[in-house]
Amino acid sequence: xRIRQHIxxxxxxxxxxxxxxxxxxxxIADAEEKAAxxxxxxxxxxxxxxxxxxxxxxxxxxxxxxxxxxxxVSGTQRKNLNNLLYSVAGSALIIALxxxxxxxxxxxxxxxxxxxxxxxxxxxxMLLYYLNHKEGGRK
Numbered sequence: 001x002r003i004r005q006h007i008x009x010x011x012x013x014x015x016x017x018x019x020x021x022x023x024x025x026x027x028i029a030d031a032e033e034k035a036a037x038x039x040x041x042x043x044x045x046x047x048x049x050x051x052x053x054x055x056x057x058x059x060x061x062x063x064x065x066x067x068x069x070x071x072x073v074s075g076t077q078r079k080n081l082n083n084l085l086y087s088v089a090g091s092a093l094i095i096a097l098x099x100x101x102x103x104x105x106x107x108x109x110x111x112x113x114x115x116x117x118x119x120x121x122x123x124x125x126m127l128l129y130y131l132n133h134k135e136g137g138r139k
Contacts, residue, residue, distance in 0.1 A: 002049050003031045010059050014066045023062070031056060077134065084130045087123040094119050 007028050014020055031052040038048035095116045102112035 003035060003052060004028050006053055007031065007056070011063060011066070014063055017066070020066050023066070027056065080126075080130045080133055084123065084126045087126040091119050091123050 007024060011020060011024060034055060035045075035048040035052040038051055039045060043051070095112070098112040098115055098119075102110065
């Protein structure tokens, strides 16, 4: 049937393995069952097959996992992560500098914690931005 051919073509570059074959068999059985149900409800064979294939969705992540690769991190997501790491490192350096100045010039009064609270908002805001845009879109 056309469903088997389409699914096998999708996984053509994936090395043969038991995991691949069992996954293919399961996906083909599910899609054929869905197409049969749709035809029983009065859809034409072509419409039923097309709808069953569309409902399979994007198979690229499954294909990558079978090939032993992980999905790639987008450029924007990597940039957001770099911004987060930069803000954490920058805040740590600023707080360390304030701590050094405090302990060197006025060790009897601990005051560096007050500006540290202001500086810590920078990485917190970058963390919030990163988490909100982690999946590639706003949540």
